[in-house]
Amino acid sequence: MSDADMNKTADSDKIRKKFWKAMADSPCVMIALEGDLRHAIPMRAQLDKDANSAIWFYTSGHNRLAKGGAAMMQFSAKGHDLFACVSGNLTEETDEAIIDKHWNNAAAAWYEEGRQDPSLLMLRLDLHDAEIWEADPGVVGLFKMVTGITMKGDELGDHAKIPL
Template sequence: MSDDIKKHFWKALADSPYVMVGMTGERAHHIPMNAQLDKDANSAFWFFTATDNRLAGGGPAMAQFASKGHDLFACISGTLRDETDRAVLDRLWNNGIAAWYEGGKNDPKLVLLRFDLDDAEIWTADPGIKGMFKLATGMTMKEGDLGKHAEVAL
């Protein structure tokens, strides 16, 4: 099951790449970020941000994700690191990113962070006919009646 749920996760993230990210162990609220995906990298995604963003220093972090259709949810742990490979920046750069940085790719405030993924808990919400009937009639729900849950290494 974990491979299927991981594939479902990556597809859902590609369809709506917005996550809430915060540093592990800090009391600051998580902030919305736009994950930049690379189809060849299945254990990382990237964020463009600014030097004055509270995530810019990197370190252990958590990301929360809810799919566009609210049928998949994930809590992802990993580590934010400066991405120093200029080829990665060039590959991920696009007009939507350029709109935020007056100096373009050489803007002094530009930071590209790589989120190296450790693991995640992923839930799917797919109740099916049986689950919907149980909800509608007040019958006792059992694990799996509303979807699947997996702890996965990413």
């Protein structure tokens, strides 16, 4: 592997770790099924530190995402310093152990009958890949933004296309 390839891999690993940390700090995302021209839906992600290629969501069987399929998820970090667009496939999660593992008060607040609510559905987004933008302009970038000097793309932060 060349030095350039090793640096690219290191950069991808760094931005991937920042993505997962930002998701843990603020797990709210927008999701839409591919080919569905309706607006994306806000969802609260249920993250598992041991499963870095899937994210879960509690919803209702009446939600338009319930049918599953190819999906796109958008994420913006709390501080607006990291943005991601993630592709994946939504499917119903049927493993009761996983459904129970992620159940919490925030999820319970949405269901009249709690965990036993007949409308409760858990979806799993199996992640394929992502484009992640890190908005960290640094000193030179900040100076250019404040003074109106034209910025180059790499002066605003890192950008990576990564498999998840």
